[in-house]
Amino acid sequence: MSTYDVAIVGGGPAGLAAAVTLGRSLRSVIVIDGGEPRNAPAEGAHNVLGQEGIAPHDLLVKGRAEARGYGAVIVDATVARARPSGAGGFTLGLEDGTDISARRVLIATGIVDELPSVPGLRAHWGSRLLHCPYCHGWEARGQAIGVLATGPMAMHQALLFRQLSDSVTVFVHEREAFAADEREQLDALGIAVVPGPVREVGGDGPLRLLLGDGSSWEVDALAVAPRFLARVDVYEQLGGVASEHPMGRFIETDPMGRTEVEGVWAAGNVRDLKAMVTASAGDGVAVAAGLNADLVAEDVRGAVARRRSATVA
Incomplete structure (x- = not known):
């Protein structure tokens, strides 16, 4: 030994x-x-x-x-x-x-x-699926960035990624509605909030998010909170x-x-x-x-x- x-x-x-x-x-x-x-x-x-x-x-x-x-x-x-x-x-x-x-x-x-349980997320992890603006935010700067809201970190992520792009959209997936003061901040920065949930993520170019109501949105990068x-x-x-x-x-x-x-x-x-x-x-x-x-x-x-x-x- x-x-x-x-x-x-x-x-x-x-x-x-x-x-x-x-x-x-x-x-x-x-x-x-x-x-x-x-x-x-x-x-x-x-x-x-x-x-x-x-x-x-x-x-x-x-x-x-x-x-x-x-x-x-x-x-x-x-x-x-x-x-x-x-x-x-x-x-x-x-x-x-x-x-x-x-x-x-x-x-x-x-x-x-441990990623949120949404089909299609894992396939894009580390490329267009991000969690840290300091690790990979620069690469998504100026692009259409989505934030998958699954918990309290969603607000923090939305504000940080807004520093990197004028086009940030929050998709409410599995979290309570934003408080009034949070929503005021998001509105003031022009961050759109879209009701969810997100049923699936796919796409070979831009990421295509399929929502529960059958509608779909496209973003260049998606932030999640594992x-x-x-x-x-x-x-x-x-x-x-x-x-x-x-x-x-x-x-x-x-x-x-x-x-x-x-x-x-x-x-x-x-x-x-x-x-x-x-x-x-x-x-x-x-x-x-x-x-x-x-x-x-x-x-x-x-x-x-x-x-x-x-x-x-």
Whole structure:
């Protein structure tokens, strides 16, 4: 069984940045990546300083190379079994039967976007179906933008996307009517509100929204508000319990990334649902620094105990 200081579950920006940071502190690190990056459907990653618009796959290839340059081992695999082991460590079992032993586990598994249950949405996710104006709003600037209103985020999205286009239409799908003050704001900005629900989304060019009354509308891009669900299988196997949030599900930690499970840490959008690519990478660096300090403290305690034992003997 291979033994490491830290096993990082998840090889996205947070996990790879953490691997680089830990490797630079001469920690033995393994990154276990299941190969399901959240932003894979997108053409480019944005707000990435020095790498603006880089293809998500290319960003991960560069990140892997940098992590390997500092000694990190990266395996393309899924953790099938996870449990605490003796002396405060952990054993992670991969699908191929390989067991990995680690003193600490860093969960950087990211999140899954749970889209509204409207036929046709998934096919356009990451291209003309958007959720974040900062990630992909520039690409839709000046176009006809729709907002699928499924909850309280619809108002926020409508106002933000209105900054990018004079043509914004809100389609009321599964939410209560807008309050009087909200409607006043929408009217003042020229944002149209169309009763729903939306039954289907299709179209090879502009998106065609088929409404419940049989009418249809066309937009160039459609904003939605997914539920953000942290991937928590490994965390739960290690004894953790995920926390609920109005926007979805996440792993709760202290400010440094330490979870309720001793020896298990979390980084990236698995603990901060709003974290974009660069925020997740920065969080990976910060959490890795805290994790390394934790290991240093444990190493010092061990060295002191051994010295005392030798002195007594």
